[in-house]
Amino acid sequence: MNQFLNNFSSTIDYYKLLYKLSSNISNLKLSYIIVFIFILILSAFFEISLLGFLYFLLKALLDPNYYQGKYYFKIFLDFFDIKSSSELILYLSICFILTCIVAGAIRILFIYLLTKIVYFFGNKISNICYQKILYEDYINLYSKNSNDTLSIFQKMPIINNSVYVTLLMIYNLVNFTFIFVILLFIDIQITLYAILAFTFFYLFIILIFKNRIYTNGSIVSEEQVTNIKILRETFNGFRDILINNYRKFYNNLFKKSYSRLIRGNEENRFLFAAPRPILDTFLLSTVGIIISINFENYSNLEKLIPIFGVIVVASQRILPILNQLYQGHMNNVDATPHTNFIYNFIKGPNLNSNNNKKFKGSIKLKKQILFRNVSFSYNEDGQNEILKDINLNIKCGSRIGIIGKSGSGKSTFADLILGLLSPSKGKILVDGKSILGKENIWYKNVAGVPQNIFITQQSIAENIAFGVNIKKINFKNLKNSAKKAEISKFIEDRKDKYFSLIGEKGLKISAGQRQRLAIARALYKKSKLIVFDEPTSSLDVKSENNILNTIFTLSRQKYTLILISHKISNLKKCDHIYKIDKSRLYKVK
Ligand SMILES: Nc1ncnc2c1ncn2[C@@H]1O[C@H](COP(=O)(O)OP(=O)(O)OP(=O)(O)O)[C@@H](O)[C@H]1O
Numbered sequence: 402m403n404q405f406l407n408n409f410s411s412t413i414d415y416y417k418l419l420y421k422l423s424s425n426i427s428n429l430k431l432s433y434i435i436v437f438i439f440i441l442i443l444s445a446f447f448e449i450s451l452l453g454f455l456y457f458l459l460k461a462l463l464d465p466n467y468y469q470g471k472y473y474f475k476i477f478l479d480f481f482d483i484k485s486s487s488e489l490i491l492y493l494s495i496c497f498i499l500t501c502i503v504a505g506a507i508r509i510l511f512i513y514l515l516t517k518i519v520y521f522f523g524n525k526i527s528n529i530c531y532q533k534i535l536y537e538d539y540i541n542l543y544s545k546n547s548n549d550t551l552s553i554f555q556k557m558p559i560i561n562n563s564v565y566v567t568l569l570m571i572y573n574l575v576n577f578t579f580i581f582v583i584l585l586f587i588d589i590q591i592t593l594y595a596i597l598a599f600t601f602f603y604l605f606i607i608l609i610f611k612n613r614i615y616t617n618g619s620i621v622s623e624e625q626v627t628n629i630k631i632l633r634e635t636f637n638g639f640r641d642i643l644i645n646n647y648r649k650f651y652n653n654l655f656k657k658s659y660s661r662l663i664r665g666n667e668e669n670r671f672l673f674a675a676p677r678p679i680l681d682t683f684l685l686s687t688v689g690i691i692i693s694i695n696f697e698n699y700s701n702l703e704k705l706i707p708i709f710g711v712i713v714v715a716s717q718r719i720l721p722i723l724n725q726l727y728q729g730h731m732n733n734v735d736a737t738p739h740t741n742f743i744y745n746f747i748k749g750p751n752l753n754s755n756n757n758k759k760f761k762g763s764i765k766l767k768k769q770i771l772f773r774n775v776s777f778s779y780n781e782d783g784q785n786e787i788l789k790d791i792n793l794n795i796k797c798g799s800r801i802g803i804i805g806k807s808g809s810g811k812s813t814f815a816d817l818i819l820g821l822l823s824p825s826k827g828k829i830l831v832d833g834k835s836i837l838g839k840e841n842i843w844y845k846n847v848a849g850v851p852q853n854i855f856i857t858q859q860s861i862a863e864n865i866a867f868g869v870n871i872k873k874i875n876f877k878n879l880k881n882s883a884k885k886a887e888i889s890k891f892i893e894d895r896k897d898k899y900f901s902l903i904g905e906k907g908l909k910i911s912a913g914q915r916q917r918l919a920i921a922r923a924l925y926k927k928s929k930l931i932v933f934d935e936p937t938s939s940l941d942v943k944s945e946n947n948i949l950n951t952i953f954t955l956s957r958q959k960y961t962l963i964l965i966s967h968k969i970s971n972l973k974k975c976d977h978i979y980k981i982d983k984s985r986l987y988k989v990k
Pocket residue numbers: 543779787805806807808809810811812813814852967
């Protein structure tokens with residue numbers, strides 16, 4: 402009994418989960434729900450009318466006097482002014498045909514409405530998921546497994562399908578109830594026996610298959626993540642795969658993962674479809690048995706014909722309904738791991754409210770940036786501080802050099818001053834104002850030339866004027882920035898010049914060219930503060946000197962510069978040089 406109750410409650414759990422997921426949609430259209438319920442009832446009404454007309458039609462056909470003395474027939478006869486039994490059959494047939502057409506049309510309308518609702522749901526939920534990624538904190542985003550996150554968009558179609566199927570289940574449950582009631586009127590015994598037999602059959606199968614289907618669903622959900630991981634590693638690490646003869650290894654990895662995924666999907670497809678043929682066979686045999694039992698008594702059979710007619714139609718309507726309820730539920734069992742995954746992703750810590758909030762006021766770097774007792778740790782509990790008690794004053798217009806061993810925390814320092822990371826302790830003040838919570842405004846003042854520059858699949862112009870609509874790009878500034886970053890010749894030698902595409906499917910550029918592009922991007926932005934993180938690490942000595950010369954000729958009135966390098970010789974033109982060592986900052990010059 403306990404087992405049964407557990408099974409029952411876990412059955413309900415999925416629908417609760419789906420409800421909770423959809424409650425994330427703030428403006429779930431009320432109009433959709435009202436139309437949904439209205440069409441639901443209308444359709445159920447036509448479904449029963451269909452069965453009713455058929456029953457009476459067959460009765461009237463077999464027994465022309467059947468209608469006499471029946472009050473509901475009298476209304477029908479009076480309404481259509483029917484005088485003979487052949488007229489009655491004609492009118493009943495017409496009503497039957499019309500009801501068939503209307504019931505069919507309403508079914509189509511209903512399915513159309515379902516697809517609309519699913520579209521609305523899928524659109525909203527996937528957008529919530531993407532926003533959750535896009536508006537995430539810098540530090541949190543990288544702490545998540547990106548393969549997990551990417552698999553969300555493989556799981557969305559499964560959840561959309563599950564919503565569709567669930568709505569269809571509601572529709573079918575209502576229809577089932579209506580048809581059940583009318584069948585009870587026609588023949589209580591047969592109806593009860595048949596429905597009980599069907600229902601137990603399906604419940605029994607659900608009990609047997611459920612765990613297997615859930616396990617397969619979980620396997621598919623896991624393998625989707627593994628698949629993304631394998632494909633990304635193949636692209637990102639192709640050089641290493643080639644050089645180290647790793648192709649076979651990756652091929653096996655992919656084969657194993659994908660075959661598990663497909664097997665899970667296909668096994669479930671079989672488990673969804675298996676009960677129907679068994680039931681069909683069972684039903685047809687039953688009709689055969691009833692006929693053979695009664696075959697000696699022809700008049701008995703004659704009486705049974707209307708009932709047979711209704712059984713055929715009902716089984717044509719009821720069996721698909723029961724089957725859909727079964728398949729729908731099993732489909733949802735299969736979708737549970739995927740839905741749980743997305744629900745937990747959405748439910749996770751709230752979006753950084755600062756990212757959404759429009760902060761009023763401004764931060765403009767005019768005098769200085771002050772680090773006051775700043776400590777930073779990547780761990781939430783503050784353990785393992787990468788930077789400890791940093792105190793530093795950066796005057797506007799100055800050039801500051803930062804040096805330190807690899808892994809000492811130079812890039813972390815850069816991210817702190819850019820506002821990408823927030824101090825665990827202490828404050829960063831810009832002209833006396835803390836940037837904490839106002840990062841979005843602070844970003845307008847700063848540009849960073851990172852160690853690995855990010856390039857989008859757009860034109861060179863759009864990659865330099867990053868985030869600016871191509872129509873609004875200031876080409877004078879663009880060309881000037883490219884020239885200063887010593888990349889203008891390379892660009893102007895291309896056929897399409899600034900409109901040449903780079904990145905995937907476009908021009909491939911060297912690491913040094915990438916760095917120069919990053920510098921051009923920082924210069925185009927005309928930010929007050931530019932942080933260069935190893936800006937010349939990919940360049941030869943001559944180019945390195947050229948770029949450094951360019952950097953140091955930037956106007957002191959316009960730019961405050963922070964240069965990070967592991968080579969102190971690169972920093973000799975800086976006003977001050979600081980060294981990061983064992984989490985502390987020491988002044989070297
Ligand atoms: N996202 C992160 N989560 C946790 N730890 C991190 C993260 N990024 C960096 N670290 C750790 O912080 C330390 C400092 O890293 P950082 O990138 O700032 O060093 P760096 O001085 O710039 O090194 P390099 O000269 O090699 O670029 C390293 O020990 C690194 O392991």
